Amino acid sequence: MKxxxxxxxxxxxxxxxxxxxxxxxxxxxxxxxxxxxTMGIGNTTDNQMIQDAINEISRxxxxxxxxxTVLDIGQWFExxxxxxxxxxxxxxxxxxxxxxxxVRQGSFMEMEDLYAEYGQGIAEYLDDxxxxxxxxxxxxxxIPSQKDFAATKNITYRQDIVDExxxxxxxxxxxxxxxxxxxAVQKAYPDMTMFVSNAGSTLNQWDSYNxxxxxxxxxxxxxxxERAEVVNLFETDEYEKIVREMRKWYEAGFIAKDTATSTxxxxxxxxxxxxxxxxxxxxxxxxxxxTQNCGFPMGTIALTEPLASTMNxxxxxxxxxxxxxxxxxxMKFLNLMYTDAEVSNLLNYGIEGMHYTVQxxxxxxxxxxxxxxxxxxxxxxxxxxxxxxIAGQWAASTKDLGTKMGEFNKEARKSAAMGWVFNSAxxxxxxxxxxxxxxxxxxxxxxxxxxxxxxxxxxxxxxxxAGIDRVIEEKQKQIDEWLxxxx
Amino acid sequence: MKKKSLAVQIKKYWPFYIMMLPALIYLFINNYxxxxxxxxxxxxxxxxxxxFGSPWIGLQNFEFLFATKxxxxxxxxxxxxxxxxxxxxxxxxxxxxxxxxxxxxxKRKKVYQTLVLLxxxxxxxxxxxxxxxxxxxxxxFINNYIxxxxxxxxxxxxxxxxxxxxxxxxxxxxxxxxxxxxxYLANLGGIDPGYYEAxxxxxxxxxxxxxxxxxxxxxxTIITLTILSIGKMFYSDFGxxxxxxxxxxxxxxxxxxxxxxxxYGLMKNGNIGMSAAAGFYQSMVGFILVLGTNAxxxxxxxxNAMF
Numbered sequence: 001m002k003x004x005x006x007x008x009x010x011x012x013x014x015x016x017x018x019x020x021x022x023x024x025x026x027x028x029x030x031x032x033x034x035x036x037x038t039m040g041i042g043n044t045t046d047n048q049m050i051q052d053a054i055n056e057i058s059r060x061x062x063x064x065x066x067x068x069t070v071l072d073i074g075q076w077f078e079x080x081x082x083x084x085x086x087x088x089x090x091x092x093x094x095x096x097x098x099x100x101x102x103v104r105q106g107s108f109m110e111m112e113d114l115y116a117e118y119g120q121g122i123a124e125y126l127d128d129x130x131x132x133x134x135x136x137x138x139x140x141x142x143i144p145s146q147k148d149f150a151a152t153k154n155i156t157y158r159q160d161i162v163d164e165x166x167x168x169x170x171x172x173x174x175x176x177x178x179x180x181x182x183x184a185v186q187k188a189y190p191d192m193t194m195f196v197s198n199a200g201s202t203l204n205q206w207d208s209y210n211x212x213x214x215x216x217x218x219x220x221x222x223x224x225x226e227r228a229e230v231v232n233l234f235e236t237d238e239y240e241k242i243v244r245e246m247r248k249w250y251e252a253g254f255i256a257k258d259t260a261t262s263t264x265x266x267x268x269x270x271x272x273x274x275x276x277x278x279x280x281x282x283x284x285x286x287x288x289x290x291t292q293n294c295g296f297p298m299g300t301i302a303l304t305e306p307l308a309s310t311m312n313x314x315x316x317x318x319x320x321x322x323x324x325x326x327x328x329x330x331m332k333f334l335n336l337m338y339t340d341a342e343v344s345n346l347l348n349y350g351i352e353g354m355h356y357t358v359q360x361x362x363x364x365x366x367x368x369x370x371x372x373x374x375x376x377x378x379x380x381x382x383x384x385x386x387x388x389x390i391a392g393q394w395a396a397s398t399k400d401l402g403t404k405m406g407e408f409n410k411e412a413r414k415s416a417a418m419g420w421v422f423n424s425a426x427x428x429x430x431x432x433x434x435x436x437x438x439x440x441x442x443x444x445x446x447x448x449x450x451x452x453x454x455x456x457x458x459x460x461x462x463x464x465x466a467g468i469d470r471v472i473e474e475k476q477k478q479i480d481e482w483l484x485x486x487x
Numbered sequence: 488m489k490k491k492s493l494a495v496q497i498k499k500y501w502p503f504y505i506m507m508l509p510a511l512i513y514l515f516i517n518n519y520x521x522x523x524x525x526x527x528x529x530x531x532x533x534x535x536x537x538x539f540g541s542p543w544i545g546l547q548n549f550e551f552l553f554a555t556k557x558x559x560x561x562x563x564x565x566x567x568x569x570x571x572x573x574x575x576x577x578x579x580x581x582x583x584x585x586x587x588x589x590x591x592x593x594k595r596k597k598v599y600q601t602l603v604l605l606x607x608x609x610x611x612x613x614x615x616x617x618x619x620x621x622x623x624x625x626x627x628f629i630n631n632y633i634x635x636x637x638x639x640x641x642x643x644x645x646x647x648x649x650x651x652x653x654x655x656x657x658x659x660x661x662x663x664x665x666x667x668x669x670x671y672l673a674n675l676g677g678i679d680p681g682y683y684e685a686x687x688x689x690x691x692x693x694x695x696x697x698x699x700x701x702x703x704x705x706x707x708t709i710i711t712l713t714i715l716s717i718g719k720m721f722y723s724d725f726g727x728x729x730x731x732x733x734x735x736x737x738x739x740x741x742x743x744x745x746x747x748x749x750x751y752g753l754m755k756n757g758n759i760g761m762s763a764a765a766g767f768y769q770s771m772v773g774f775i776l777v778l779g780t781n782a783x784x785x786x787x788x789x790x791n792a793m794f
Contacts, residue, residue: 081759086534105759106533257624261645261733322535428761429551432752436557436743439751440736449646450737466555 032329033065034091037083038384039076046355046377050346057343062336064329073381086323091330093321094384098314099134099142100421109320110139114331119143121339125387130409132419133313142317143334146387148405150308150412153209154282156290159299161185161276172301175245178277182254185276194254196266196275197447204438205279205446206242212309212415215422218434218463219472224307225415228483230476232468234442235460243445243452250448260449267293282306284404288397306412310420316384337386344391350377358392365395420482427474430467437462527763548764557748565744568728569720571652572659573713579664581709584671585701600672604665611726618658618731646737655742658731659724670712671705678704710784710791718777721745721769745769 047070055065071079083090084107095102102108115122122143123131130149134142155178162169162181165188172178182194197205207217211233212225219230222238233239249255256262262269266278271294280290282302290298320330337343349356349364355377356364366375382388389402398404424431441459444450497504523538528548530541552558583603590596606614621628622644630641644650682700691699723744732742749765785792 084534104533106535257643258626258645260737261619261735263733428758429554432551432761433555433557435752436739436748439734440739440743443736444646466557 031059031063031065032326033067034324034326034330034333035089036066036068036092036330036333037088037090038068038070038094039073039096040070040381044070044377046350049354050350050377053351054343054346057340058333058336061340062329062332064326064333064336066333083321086321089323089325090321091324091326092334093319094145095142095317095319096315098310098421099317099319100136100314100423102319103136103141104423104425107322108141109322109324109327110141111143111320111327111331112140114320114327115140115143118328118331119335119338121335122386125338125390127409129414129419130313133310133421134317135419136421136423142314142319143386144313145316145318145384146338146389146402146405147316147383148283148285149312149409150283150306151208151312152282152302152306153304154280154286154300154302155277156280156282156286156294156298156300157181157277158270158294159297161189162299169299169301174303175242178301179245179248179252182249182276183252186252186254189276192273193256193269193275194277195249196256196264196269196278197259197262198266198279204442205246206239208281208311209238209242210304210307211238212307212417213311214309214417214475215311216424216431216435217438218431218468219475221415221417224305224413225309225417226413228416228479230472230479232460232463232472234456234463234468240452240456243448243456246446246448247452248448255447255449257449259447260444270294270296270298284408285398285401306408307415308409308412308418309415310418313419314421318386334386339387339390341390341392344385344387347385348382348388348391349394350375356392359395362393363395364392417479417482420479422475423478427467427471430470433466434463434468434471437466525763525767527760528767529764530760532759544760548758548760549768551752551761552745552749552765552768557743560740561743561745561748564741565721565723565746568652568655568723568744569716571656572663573716573720575656575660576663576667576716577709577713579660580667581671581705583664584668584675585697587668587672588675600665600669602665603668606662607666609662611724611730614658614662614726615730615733618654619733622654645733645735648738648741651732651738651741655727655731659727667712670708674705674708675701707791711793714777714780714784714793717780718773720776721772723747725750 047068051066051068054068058064058066082088083093084102084105086107099108111119125146126144130144131140134140134144155172155175157169162185165184167181167184169181172181185192186194207213210222210224212221213233214220214230217233220233221228222231222233222236246255266275266280267290269275270278273296280286280300282300283306286300287298290300318334320327320334324330337347345352352358353367355367355370355375357367359365366372372378382391382394385391389405393399393401437459441450441455441462445452445455445459527538527541529543529545530538531544531547532538532541536542587596587600590599609617619627622630624630624641624643624645627644629644634641642650644654678700683696686696686700723746725746728742728744728747729750732738735742745765749762753762781793
């Protein structure tokens, strides 16, 4: 950390010196400066350089300069509440998992007027249907980044092994169909773990499937949210079918015994060569993404149709804190990031010739002699940037990903509650209790580690005792009101 | 001794007061000033109105701590584990201190002391993985190298609750005993060897010397340390209860404490008021427990009470 700060300080110093020798241009008085915070993975050593390059463009086009701070992703989660508390000077920030938490605390600014005045460039790329998810109580608080607004649930597996063994996976449509495939692979690779859970003990495996989980699984809309009827997921036949199948997998030895207590992500385990498949979310770019993450050629099979729910849209939203001194400038800058290909390129891939080169086929790749580990700017988080699809196309990624993603988003089945955001405050006690119950039972059930006949009834009873019915009632009430207001 | 007024005392002992000043300032800034934030426990916090301007909502923030039947389990776990830690920890620390004190060779004494202190320096995350190396079902030492060669059934530690009270108490003592024994060791060094020589001359056995000389001399230290740990009885070592069981849901009935419950429950919605309420509740109960314990001790033996 210290070294990073030092390095950043040095680059800043170099930039100042450079500016000094060339004779800095006189800064116009009407140029506004905004503070932007983002999270980052990977190398961001040359951040200052990118910032300077962006400022060149933004100063000229919109009269705004940005002062950009990158927090490491782990640090981000620790600092996030502090950023919301209003004690830091922040004008623009991305939010993972939506803005609802901040809005309840009054952390964010209502921006429907700002959006109407300065955000019209964004409107060209963003359907109102998706923008709706940024509204809470009739005010706009968050603007989603261009990304997948829908998702399928997929089985993602080692394509190289399937090819090697000559297995036919084209007929796999459900998790039941996958059983014989794993059986065959296990015969050939007896030491390999067939199936690892998506995020170990940090997330329960089947939190989403062909239902709209309405943020927290406590009360969901079944069957792709076709009707706005909130039901208890854990008492449905679908859920029981899934956990029974998982139990079958576990008893067949496909799932590691320790999987419920492992904190390792599936990609790490697959990368080490010790596992065959996992459950992931899916979208048009998933094969390339997984192949990069897992270090092996990966294949994937969608078990569900694409479903668009509020959760998919709120996964990453940009917001302007209430304490911002320059909200107009912040909105102008967000609009610029959304619409300017050059700025988007800089944010996503850095400076041409230094951090990437344009190859003969027009795609981008690392310059000669530089790779993923030695590149000094490659944040590896293209999905946080407002509009990554207007930037150039990275060599390994799906061709025309932007267009394909747009079609995917349009064609996805829309949940009846698409755009509705839950106000959990009235049932905060019940949610706290239910969250603990899920942690206690669902994690084990969903990796087959416990006996379904014994634990599922206990789980259902514990949820009842913890007050899940109150949560469901509250959700139903809010959705009904929201639908009535929409009419 | 006649009690002197503060002014007279300061005049007489001013160098000591100056030496104390930095610590006092630190205490004031770090421990007393944030206390005003306790009002958050009774408010519906929002950024726009700030800590003091947010609306009052009475005891609503506290409800979640008592709302479910988990409330009983987490309170029971927190208190019983802490009681076990206090009793087992004190006994083992005194025992170890007495043994170390009796070692004649200075060099060996230092080596042993360092060795028992070592676990105290290890981060709980590392401890959790050390424990995992022993307990894991697939690759664990106990299952693969002890139970299997003996022809016994493997034990799936992370899903069976009955082992965990012992495992957690063992790890707590293993980790903490080196540190707490230092306090007792320092105390033992201060006991006049003359007592022991006289007792030995009168034919007192080793055990008699321990119960009649060592223990009474250690009494004030034992009482002070016990009162201090009782004050923390409603807090649990978060690292121990969160990391070591590897967050295994199947173990919650024996590993869930107030701190982990609040953490799991509030991580998602990040409600500042509810977290403040949990902290407030814990420190209030701790405060009452300290006063209560002290009152009991004052009744039993007045000179050993802290205040």
